[in-house]
Amino acid sequence: MDDLYREVIIEHYKNPSYRGYLDPHDYAFADSNPLCGDHIEITLRVDDQNRISQAAFQGHGCAISQASADLLLESIIGKPLEEVKHLDKDYVLDLLGLDLGPVRLKCALLSLKVLKAGVYGLGEAPDSLVE
């Protein structure tokens, strides 16, 4: 349990490297967690080979949701867009180095949900994207 607030997470929460909004951008998507009101908006730029060259997020939420967004974006820079479509729950949990209960899992996965919905060009971000 104490692990939940490991220094990495507090550090990424307090001093995120990828907080912001890219204007212009190639991809943008936002969504909220209706249970707690956490909100995340992600913007992406891709290069001519469709690799992610820049990424940024903005929004508000708990340490878990904000830190996982920062870690997630850090990890996808340079990756082909196509690869993002295959990222799953375990990928985010590995980044966080955590095992989470059902409530906090939603916080942790919000950014991946938003990212994938944006890449797929969906109108909304269903839970099924990260299951």
Add this chain to the structure above:
Amino acid sequence: MTFDVTQIRADFPILQREVRPGVPVVYLDSTATAQKPLAVIQAMDDYYRRSNANIHRGVHTLAEEATALYEQAREKIARFINAPSARQIIYTRNTTESINLVAYSWARANLQPGDLVILTEMEHHSNLVPWHMLAMERDIRLEFIPVTENGLLDLEAYHKLLEQTPKLVAFTHMSNVLGTINPAAEIIRLAHQAGAVTLLDGAQSVPHFAVDVQALEVDFLAFSAHKMCGPTGIGVLYGKADLLEAMPPFLGGGDMIREVKLRSFKPNALPHKFEAGTPAIAEAIGFGAAIDYLSRVGMKNIAAHEHEITQYTLERLEEIPGVKLFGPSAEHKGGVAAFTLEGVHPHDVAQILDQDGIAVRAGHHCAQPLHEKFHIPATSRASFYLYSTKEEVDRLVDGIYKVKKYFG
């Protein structure tokens, strides 16, 4: 009876529990649901062991006993809120269903397009969404008594709204976020002068202080057993007899009928008209035991104890740099302390407190519009009941300092 919180705590088995080895539970979430004394657990257990049967239609001994216990509980509830008669106590599942019953039955029979319903900005979603749904269907108008910066209802604005001759004024007796205890008697009197019917959401008042429906002259009162030491799955709608008599049934089925033909039915008398199907029998009996328990302790004692705890909590929380409290001062407030901690999301506050067994709630507490009004997505909320202690408040304060250290 003299009030001794140590003795009271001994009545609640769950309060003896450790959340993890060596970490006793500090339960500060009674606004969401209250813990249950042994007397309530035993009443339901006894019923299932000794008297379980379906009610009303049977003539055998078990059915007689079950019916008697179920109806005795209704009488206890009636006395508890000083209702003129037990037939004005309608069993529902909870406060939410009670409000929906009024919205479906009374409102659909009595409201026309363009009619005005007055609510407040501090309502729980359960006293908002049924009216949104009705507004979409019927084109009724909704107006809201504003909440002032210090968490009270703006009664001047209410006076103005009343000039528009509302048909219904539906409001909470006590806010589950701000803790504000609203001046219900005055709001009801003014509503009646304007010709409106009144619905009081008593989910947070009936459990915590004496509520007298005749003194208030309220038309409808809704509350839930689970917030007052009773089981989940049962609540009450109280209504004035003439209103309930005139209302069409809500759900159709067994028990709510006097007579059924292939193509028609005659509804049953009150209260059964609104109780279709096999009800929550054990839960009603458990509710009766909860009323007995609260009455034995005394609602005055409970209210006084909670007031003391609340005052102490506000004093202690105000000392902590970075803590911002929401709601009025202790004199206008029940046992609720909603707060934010600068730089830390309420989820994280609640999660770190949980490490020390401290149970608080984090989120918008089913009052999203109220949080929007104060420009915050969420708060952490500690809430109290008859078994809460100052030592628990101290543990909360220590816990908040620990949160600050983590995020330092």
